[in-house]
Amino acid sequence: xxxxxxxxxxxxxxxxxxxxxxxxxxxxxxxxxxxxxxxxxxxxxxxxxxxxxxxxxxxxxxxxxxxxxxxxxxxxxxxxxxxxxxxxxxxxxxxxxxxxxxxxxxxxxxxxxxxx
Amino acid sequence: xxxxxxxxxxxxxxxxxxxxxxxxxxxxxxxxxxxxxxxxxxxxxxxxxxxxxxxxxxxxxxxxxxxxxxxxxxxxxxxxxxxxxxxxxxxxxxxxxxxxxxxxxxxxxx
Numbered sequence: 006x007x008x009x010x011x012x013x014x015x016x017x018x019x020x021x022x023x024x025x026x027x028x029x030x031x032x033x034x035x036x037x038x039x040x041x042x043x044x045x046x047x048x049x050x051x052x053x054x055x056x057x058x059x060x061x062x063x064x065x066x067x068x069x070x071x072x073x074x075x076x077x078x079x080x081x082x083x084x085x086x087x088x089x090x091x092x093x094x095x096x097x098x099x100x101x102x103x104x105x106x107x108x109x110x111x112x113x114x115x116x117x118x119x120x121x
Numbered sequence: 122x123x124x125x126x127x128x129x130x131x132x133x134x135x136x137x138x139x140x141x142x143x144x145x146x147x148x149x150x151x152x153x154x155x156x157x158x159x160x161x162x163x164x165x166x167x168x169x170x171x172x173x174x175x176x177x178x179x180x181x182x183x184x185x186x187x188x189x190x191x192x193x194x195x196x197x198x199x200x201x202x203x204x205x206x207x208x209x210x211x212x213x214x215x216x217x218x219x220x221x222x223x224x225x226x227x228x229x230x231x
Contacts, residue, residue: 009164036217038218045130045223045224046223047127047210047221047222047223047224048165048210048221049221050218050219050220053217053218055217063218064220095164095165097164102217102218103153103214103215103217103218103219104152104153104214104217108153109155109167109170110157110165110167110219112164112165112166113164114162114163114164115163115164
């Protein structure tokens, strides 16, 4: 299994541009998550999904959109990029939610995004 | 909502020493507390977790303790090695999600 894969690894955007961060998992996990990591600020949840066709907002959803048309894929869309969206973005997946037995979140390697 | 405070933000120890990282949480209804380790340039990885029905859990050189009355839990690493150098995050469960602390950078000097 490849686990959780993310593309691209790095990206530089200009203010106002749009892009999609790709995330794919091959573990047949139901739950998928998008986090952003800023220096010294830990991981903040942007959006999550409990299954195909279901998404929900996390702590910092403004400026982002997601979709979950398949179990495997959970792309994150940035519209009108702003310097405040400069961050490292991590996608993660788990078989169950936090109250379940198989709740370990498996993280991808991250996408480093800079908005200038 | 959930809020997790983690201390210290950085911790430097000599190889062979012990390291302790502490977290305080806000939601008394939370029952699940994992610890993740993030090595440089990689995504976080689960190293140990604890549920509220136990007070301590050990896995070789790492252990986690939980005090539900005081709403705090701690990560203990004994006999530290240079490969333990990383950023460690504690987390508290929310509704299907986790709330993470801000992280502790652990530096183990040979």
